[in-house]
Amino acid sequence: MATDELMRKALEALGDDGPPSVEAIQRLTDLGGVHEPMMINEVADLLDISPHTLRYYERAGLVEVARDGNGHRLYDADAVRRLVFLTRMRLAGMPMRDLQHYITLVEAGKHTVPERLDMLIEHRDTIRRRIRELALSLTAVEYKIATYGGWTGPDVQDLDTAVPREP
Amino acid sequence: MATDELMRKALEALGDDGPPSVEAIQRLTDLGGVHEPMMINEVADLLDISPHTLRYYERAGLVEVARDGNGHRLYDADAVRRLVFLTRMRLAGMPMRDLQHYITLVEAGKHTVPERLDMLIEHRDTIRRRIRELALSLTAVEYKIATYGGWTGPDVQDLDTAVPREP
């Protein structure tokens, strides 16, 4: 798969305007019902990551995967759902370390829910900060693009930092 | 400096709501008038990067820096402005390679403006995509946090992928 199927669906579902809705995200977490266990390549295609990376995640303790009679990996629905979650968190910039810790908590049982919530809240705040940073950079770049288009100053190099005469 | 001074100013200037305005970004590009050349530690503090990194950027050809009688670096206003630009682009995720190429273009003269514009436009689109990805991840995380708070399902682990009964 050339592009990230989940993300493509996600962006389609969200449309091009307005903030993402909870309804939209719900659709994203629905994998479409009951699944046969999947082979590594199917999962890799679904998540748009390499089989190598999937094995790496397993080695890292992020997910347990059963084997068939030939020793080939069989990803059941739980494993796939967890990997959807994990890849989404990775995409959002959560480090492997944190994911490993989070999974440790999940496997330790319900009593770790508060700590998991703490992690999620911190991650949420990290994402928000990152979005704000990017929004700022975006505005800077857009301004720069606009300036390049209409500028007639003395030295082109100044454009890299110049303050415009008019907004 | 513990936090990124420029980013802090930026976030203050932009406020907590609404999209960043061109007016706001203008203020950010104003370094406050004429500058004495700065020593490496001053620049490092201003940009919230290490002196090591500044030397590294110079080695990488991103900026030329004069020396004083003792061989110490003297960053003039142009160098500082360029570094502000560069660190902002780095923060927005532009790879070193691309920045090196961009700077090569800047130093090649005005006739490279169209190619520079192409780079900026591509970078702008990259930032936009990244913001959309993050917005999606953010919604997913926020939904998950909300679900953790009010959920009474059979298995806590299901929360990692569950679809809620109600939005």
Added chain:
DNA sequence: GTTTGCGTTCGAGCGCGCTCGAAGGCCTAG
């Protein structure tokens, strides 16, 4: 039977962006 194709394990290697340490110079304070 052999080739093709997809899987396995293991450990090593890579690309990026820093980050650091060693060895030394210059200036100033005590």
Added chain:
DNA sequence: CTAGGCCTTCGAGCGCGCTCGAACGCAAAC
């Protein structure tokens, strides 16, 4: 005179997240 502090250059090292190659196994296709 010496010690401290900040600077210099140079090359090496690191942390992260993959990414790959080697050597092998099984099973269906020809």
